[in-house]
Amino acid sequence: KSTQGELLGFKTIITPSKEKVKTHIKKVGEVIDKHNCTPQEALIKQLNPIIRGWSNYYSTVVSKETYSECDNIIYSQLKRWGERRHPMKSKTWVARKYWHTHGGNHWTFSTRSDKEGGMKLYRHAETPIVRHVKVKGNKSPFDGDLTYWASRMGKHPEVSTRVATLLKKQKGKCAHCGLTFRDGDLMEVDHIIPKGKGGKDTYSNLQLLHRHCHDDKTARDGSLNCARVKARISEKPCDAKVARTVLKTSQRGDSLT
Template sequence: MVISPSLEIIEQCKIAISEWLKLVGLEIKPEKTRICHTLKRIEYDGKTEEPGFDFLGFNIRQYPAGKYKSGKTGGTINRLIGHKTHIKPSQKAVKAHMEEIKGAIKELKTAPQSALISKLNPIIKRWSNYYSAVVSTETFTRLDHTIWLMLRAWTGSRCGKASHEKLRNYFRRGTVKLSNGKERQEPWLFQTKDGYTLWKHSYTPIVRHTLIRPDATPYDGNWTYWATRKGQAIGTPNRVAKLLKKQKGRCTWCGQYFAPSDLVEVDHIVPRNLGGKDEYKNLKLLHRHCHDDQTALDNAKAVSLTMEQSD
């Protein structure tokens, strides 16, 4: 993928990539190569190209917007740019996901309800987590409704034409606990009698990517900012983020700030084998190499203590 504000540069890059690929016996496939604009339709190579493009299962496109919804350049000028950028699940990715769910429901047509839930939950959670950082709320809601219709048909195939009474054997009113810890009342949960519940796409919270400040770089020496931002990054475990905030972005072993590329590990202040509990007041965050150093020191102390006791 090549992105540039200039069509001329894009065409030059296409030629350069073609020449580079020839050296290894490869070539660009015209049917898989597309040049388009992210905001408006363009005429290119005799074809009308619609705005936006798909990449890694995402659709990236820009939409015209007024002053209240327009994106901004950021920085000291911070002017309006007249459009907003939306990254959504691509239609191709949504279709493939629904085909996978449809196949699972068809495969387990005569299986117990719990078996179907066990099959669907990992599929739904995996897909929802992948798209949880982009504009997915509308897609999640639409998918949940489609799955509800599929499951209603699955119910009807087992016990004849679906009725309210029959649906109550598989769908129940209840409360579900979301991944952010909050609870949500649902009128129709696909749930077994013992409470085993089907996960919905909409249960996964949308967490926006935290933009980097326009004037910040990893080389500016502002380790307080970068360590704090590390705790806000998508994919950072909750307890790592809380420990980063608690320790003000510093490693408890070496005292240095955590850089964006640093590998970090959670350690118990009082080891579990010595009665320490797995709770926040007994946890600390270390660089991976600092964790190795501390583990080596702890092992050396344990050996020394054992030798003294044997003497």
Template sequence: AGFMESHILSPTMAGTPQGGIISPTVATMALDGLQARLSQQPANTERKRSRLRMNFVRYADDFIVTGHSKEFLEQEVKPCIEAFLAERGLTLSAEKTRVTAIEEGFDFLGVNLRRFGDKLLTRPAQKSIQSLCSKLRKIIKDNSTAKQHNLIQQLNPVIRGWTQYHRHGVAKKIFTDVDTYLWQLLWRWATRRHPNKGARWIKDKYFKCMQHRHWVFATTENTGSTEMVALVKARDTKIRRHLKIRCAANPFDPEWDDYFARRKYRRFRD
């Protein structure tokens, strides 16, 4: 795209790599104005009604558009987006762009959204689950000879981060499935370290009974210490439904300070 200095445009020989640090920022700047373009009222009355039933949601360079029919999205919305992007030298990704019914569901930002009857349910996307499992496998494999304490320290932040991100959806069963899968990985990790030991010996060494819960992957912080460090359970993460922010709320307006303070307090309390 080049760069401009002192009102002089100079060409560049290389572009911004996909996934780079600056890439989302540049994409955000390029996509500014797309929502306004889509909301422009067309000529006939039928299309006006269709526009009123359209919604646009964007996060950085990812966005979705909802409409009342597949024909409306394909014939009206998609060409408008393509024209908007063409003015900026951009195109829609054929691999990531598709038109689908809400009953079939779709993935957005690692979350699967799908309507069942009159309810719209959000849950962790299958790709997000697979990515988490792959990351857990890699950590355990890379720490095949590490101390149990060090392994727990590497696994806990990953589990906490992923579950906190998905705690607002229908994820309780998936959290339990993650715990089961992780237990299988850790049991295999432990048995490979002691091929000549029996199952009971391995269980007593690596899995403890804590707070009336058996099979807790835990150990002491240091030799001779009595303080235990345990692997967090994904299913212990409480499900908390997200409360939408009021449309008129403005974080820069002092009149809304109490409102945002209450939201912040609730988030920390949970």
């Protein structure tokens, strides 16, 4: 904006520099060349940390097109890698051996398909772009607003790790009503699939709700009824042994009467 607050008609776009992209591609190519005679699985283990780390570093800027270009270049490098390993085989044979279907993508460099549990190469384009959100001008880490900072950072010394993680995952909003949590709101962790119905205690099955939203959800999903049924179950008494009179013999051997 100008000094008068008018839009100037352009915006700043930050992308990975060409030099950094060239350096990254060169490093990947060197790793591929060094593993010319190693199994495909060993090559994937070496490449995945490099690709994932570089992609995560640039995940906050405009990188989607750059990611696609890098994937295309690495595909060409891997294609040459496969053809050098099998000079007497056709290109179709090489493609069928080293590329399989994963999640609808038929050209995934992997040992086997996803249905067979094969190891696959991580693609740059799989990294989600998450824009950096500026801190509000009136916020401070020392202002006591635990909800805001826990949802922003995913951690806070005065908030449990589980609650802070769910706050960041849900972007500070209740999963039931969709409203933003405010400082002082009563929050409770809920199992999406109740544990009484086989739900697991994992983050994929957890959500953070307002207390009143939690009560409403519990009444609707039937987990309250499951708890009541369990409370009614009581143990059956064991069959007690009937006490019997034991006749002891005297020292002389005759029975006592």
